[in-house]
Amino acid sequence: MNQDIITSTLSGALRAGTPLLFATLGEILAERSGVLNLGLEGMMLMGAFTGFSISYITGNLWLAVIAAVLVGGLMASLHAFMSITLRVNQVVSGLALVFLGEGLSGFWGHGFVGMQAESFNNIKIPFLGDIPYLGPIVFDRDILVYMGYIAVPVIWWFLYKTTAGMNLRAVGESPDAADARGINVVLTRYIYTVVGGFFSGLAGAYISLAYTPMWVQNMTAGRGWIAVALVIFAIWDPVIALIGAYAFGGISVLQFSFQIIQVPIPVNIMNMFPYLFTIFVMLFASSNKIKKRFGAPSALGIPYSREEKT
């Protein structure tokens, strides 16, 4: 009995954590370039809606995913234009993106509520999937979860071992230095903000095409916001992001496990856990003054201008 609980919780952690992971990784890249994009919730919703509707209309899952990714990028480019070129308040612009995403997805998604569409099935990896205990949990998942596994080391390698990654980190931490060395700060910020949007779109697509294959208004239920918090928790590092995302995933499915072993905590109280945990995590991360040492993008949220005469 207990083994089932652990297995189901771990499985749930990986599944529920995957959208969080994608959104967090994308936002890490964007914030590393110095752009704060709070619109994750809106981009994820549009990603979820786009993914589901395209899957419903065409029956082609990969087309749906690509469409969702592109839509996420499109929304992010709006925020990028506002924040980088027009240099508006990035906090408010991100919020506007959330409103837009919620509104458009709810509006256009109205007709898709209750519909069924193609969704991702689990694929078992040979050999690895047969490892006792761990195998079925980790290696018998849908392909997007596997993409999550791969994304982390790839992004880690990119960030710390490549020239492009070094340039990215320089732009976020000292845009003046990067500019003086000839790196195009504006272009860098545009690219990674849009890339962040791609990831958010992907995260949303996962939710409506794999996690809970359906469309419901506001189905991301605040996960975009949790991802924003996870970026701080991860200290902008992809590996810590992985730990955080799956941990949060685990907490959000904990309620199901509790129900099975009949822990008498009401559902709605358990629903609060991820959000309370996020607050707790922020308390911890904020009191750590290690941000400077670890090269957090200190130019985060501040528009860059070469000619600004102070």
Add this chain to the structure above:
Amino acid sequence: MKIRFEKRDKKPSKLLIFLASLLSILIALVFLGFIILSLGDNPLTAYWQLVSWGLGTVPGLIQSLVSMMPLLFTSLGVLIAFKMKLWNIGAEGQFQMGAFAATWGALYLFPHLTNPWLLIPLLMILGMAAGAFWGFLPGVMRAYLGVNEILSTLMLNYVAIYWVNYLTYGPWKGPHSYNFPVTAQFPQSAIFPQYGVGGLNLGIFISIGMAFFVLYLVRYTKFGFHLNIAGDNLRVGEYAGINVKRMIILVMVIGGAISGLGGMAEMSGVLFRLQPNFSPGYGYTAVIIAWLARLDPIATIIVSFFFGVLLVGSQQLQLFMQIPSSLVNAFNGILLFSLLASEILLHYKIKWMRA
């Protein structure tokens, strides 16, 4: 081709600011029109539906005022914090907690108190206290630990919503909840005086009064003076001897209290019972209202009314044209973007340069 921004060396006039806001609304309406077209509906008919009921008919006007009330309360709550560049996105949660506290008082704490002159002020205090507490938490976290208030208030929003859900689905589930859980109805002594049957209630006037109070607070008191200083430059506030930590907490507490009062007013004035998801996101719309009103408390009254009309209108849209009410959210998003862009144009000249 490069775009260069040159700071204007004159402050934009009030007229210009007003025109910029108007222009933003028009641009947003145009985009809205395109979205409506995408569903195959006629945008002009939609525009008309959106405003004709709320502005053109008496019952519609009253409904607009009723919708204005929670918007006005939450916008005022958010406005004070914004003046100090504290991004209080938690009006929604503070609003919900105020409603919760009012319900608690009316149904469980003071069920035998039949004198409305005693009960209603008591409920108001409860509502404000609950909202204040919900603002106090992120305020303290920000003041002493530097925790980003955007995230903390947002997380608390979800906690508050689930708290209300828990109560209404669970221990407070009333006798008449069949398909949809609601608490028992408020006793008569807990209900705001009503004027006619359209929903016009005392709460609406209290909200307008609150706007004037906030105006006084922000313009004619030491608190307001310090608020403006700290809002312009926190460090200079410290330099001037202002206890910045205390200011942060105070601002969040006052803002929370006002939103909490709004939640109480929604209970005592309009709904008379607590139910899950009773707020269509008032606290979030409040952010846009405060921004559109340029953080001016009196302008907030007008803008809240305008959004009240829109809210009522969106229900009409849903009823008569089957256009989902989430359209208003999209509208809000586009409006906010246009406002942001217009804000930049007000303060900077754009120069196009050949690279």
Add this chain to the structure above:
Amino acid sequence: MNETVLELTKIVKRFPGLIANDNVDFDLKKGEVHALLGENGAGKTTLMNIVYGIYKADSGDVKVNGEKIEISSPRKAIEYGIGMIQQHFSLVPSFDVTQNVALGLKDLGIIPDLSRVKKQIMEISKRYKISVDPDAKIWQISAGEQQRVEIIKLLYVKSQIMILDEPTAILTPQEANGLFETIREMTKNGASVIFISHKLKEVLEISDRITVLRHGKVIGSVKTNETNENELAKMMVGREVILKIEKKTSEITGDILKVKDLRVMNDKGLEAVKGLNFEVRGGEILGIAGVEGNGQKELAEALYGMRTYSGSVTVNGAQMRSGKVMDRIKHHVAYIPQDRKADALCGGLPIYENLFIKAFSSPSMSFNPYFFVPERLRLPSLRFIKDYSISASSVDLEVKFLSGGTMQKVVLAREIGNSSPKLIIAVHPTRGLDVGAEEFVYNVLMDQKARGAAILLIAGDLFEIFNLSDRVAVLYEGQIIGYSQPDESHLEEIGLMMAGVKNENTF
């Protein structure tokens, strides 16, 4: 030696409200050190920013090696062999030296070949005798070492034209000598150097030619061995500048500021002030000299209550509490911080509100906290406008639209005009001001000294300290390494102290 490597013709650059470069002609010959001399705000940095591609000139030509070119960005400038070391370094704090030198290099590859870069850094380091640790992280090394990294960056890409903007601002006199040696080594190897400075002695020592800018215009261009200090000074300001303010002697009363065992941490969590003990008496000006970055900022902030500390600070016998600004305000302490825009003025608020931000904190004013109409402050503000000759069209003007000098006058009017302070903490009070405003500030401080106030003057410019102070203390690595007299004859002694050499004969 006669080849012209850089030629600027009729350069014009405007910013809102001022002409930074007004038809400037400038040329640089191969292998020479050409100094660009002028006060703060003369247009030197702007001109060089145009050469380096950060700004674009409104009109005028730039020719490199005879060829007319458009320098649209720093990358382009680097391509033409132009390198610049700005006053604020372009370094990424969390990267190490090698990564900083490698950043932006063209042939770095997809995976950066850092070992190759490191090898070359060591070669350059040996050849030019520049000591640097390729593996050290930037946030951990000193300002002087950071500057050496900047120089290595230029040498790495074989810059032929090197622009140094006020390079000695963060160096001790001894480090400055080391820099000059490096410059001589570089020019011997064929590089040409533009040396921006406002310090006459330096410019005379290192350069071959000197061009003087004033208010955006070229006043004159001379060969260094054909001119002298006084002539240059006259060109720089249009009059005899070694501004000898009439130092008023005043009655010295008892200790007003007494500091015992003061320890202050900086933002990085390291100790910036390591156990200071000193007093400032009424009627005297104590000047704190020192290279920027030795704890001056932290000292000033701690004394005023904007930074926590351990140790004892007493004002007029009353014990001040760590981090409590109100204690200071109540005891008539005035603070004129280094960065007036960021620390002392609310840019978006009008002048009259800025004049009264301490309305509710200062004991010399009493207003009703429950009914306060800020607009009523306009009338009392007019007095300050007059007394301090604040040139602004109206008191409603937002402070961010004012010039540096006018801003400083607002700060002074508020700090000194509003109440008679017993202690004034002034940090770099004339930074960024023109000579007229400078003189104004000096006179205000002298007046206050005559009234018996104790003044703590923290400044980097030794001549400012000499002009005003009665005593000089030298701050080195968070401690007072010695005292001296504000006299030119003690200059070398002070220079040594600034570099950490303790003089056995002080006190």
